[in-house]
Amino acid sequence: MQAKKKFSILITTKNRKDDLVFTLLKINSLLSREDVECIICDDGSEDGTTDFIEANYPKILLIRNEKSKGLIYSRNRLLSLVSSEYAISIDDDLHFITQNPLEIIEEAFDKNPKIALLGFRVFWNLKEPQITYSEEHSHRMKSFVGCGHVWRMKAWREIPNYPDWFVFYGEEDFASYQLFKRNWEIHYLPEVLVNHRVDIKGRKKNADYTIRLRRSLRSGWYLYFLFYPIRHIPRRLFYTIWIQLKTKVFKGDFKALKALILALFDVVISIPKIIKNANRLSLKEFENYQNLEETKLYWNPKEKAKT
Structure with missing residues (x-):
């Protein structure tokens, strides 16, 4: 009998096979672990993405929308298939720079049972940063960035699914409000650095x-x-x-x-x-939410930790 996985890596993709190929190569060491599963949703690609995954990554659980349903619909579908304790969501054009990120993730969740979700330190650039060191420390924040984060699945199951009628954008803040209403927390995890290969x-x-x-x-x-x-x-x-x-x-x-x-x-x-x-948040809840640290969306190697 196959052992239950601890981590699920979730990726939504559409017509970006080259980006996905690069990402899978970069995270291959994670995919080969016994405690990790990978689930990919091909949102109606027409560039051979599905054929490539089936031919080269038979261990990946692949699902496909024959017609594109949008990013948020696809993320809901992926999360509905997760049976592991933690679900790591990354974009098809993002990869980990930090070595052994799973151990860091698990330790952060273990230290604080109120944490529902961890947001990674994201470097937005086509190339990896030459400097990876950061003086930043983990802290609670309002929301998270969709391209790189990890759910404690217990928390995900306590709130409504992402609103697929948004189609694209906004699902992170939707979840953050729902979590706040249920006394869950979102934290920034700068110890895990990822490279989002995007030209902003x-x-x-x-x-x-x-x-x-x-x-x-x-x-x-x-x-x-x-x-x-x-x-x-x-x-x-x-x-x-x-x-x-x-x-x-x-x-x-x-x-x-x-x-x-x-x-x-x-x-x-x-x-x-x-x-x-x-x-709707009450006036007091709204005030408390607004007092939280702003969401950390971008990291620059020249930045220093705020005091």
Whole structure:
């Protein structure tokens, strides 16, 4: 009888076979461990991703959406298959730099039973950093970054699934509010460094700039209406609109204007879902949540720990 795994590595991918191939090579030492399983969701790829995994990684549990269902739907599907104690979620263009990360992860969870989720120290660049040392220390924070984190599955099972109607963006904050309501904590784990192979500055030039901005804006607004005390919503909503107008539209970025209008339309047609899924924080809960450390999204080798 096969021993129960302790760690599950979850990867969602779509039409990025080359990135996935590189990632799998980088984490091969983890995949070969007896206490680790890997589950990949191919979200409707048309570049031979499924054939490659089946031919080269028979031990990986592969699931496939014949038609693309989106990142959040795929993450829910992956998490529903996990039977291990911890689920490590990484993007198909991300790999570990830290050696023996699993031992560090397990130790962090063991030290604090209130931790539901650990967020990794993420270096966003096409190449690995030349300097990996950091003086940062683990601490509690508001939310987490989706590209590299690990769930204590006991906590995941206590909250609703990610909202797949968001499609892309916002699921991390959705989970963070739900966890906060149930007295679970999210912590930053700088001891585990990962390389997210993304050119941040180049993203604005990508063909999907408008749709990414649209989804980013609407997910933020969905979260306001789902979780914020009603009195705080109008000011924050109008402020985000003004910032987009001031920093982008008034400077000639009409793609941003299109994204803004479409995002507002998305919110209007999603009102029934918002009403159904609302789990609003009380004024006191909202105050306590806002007092938490901001989410650590990016790490720079030149940064020093805050005192």
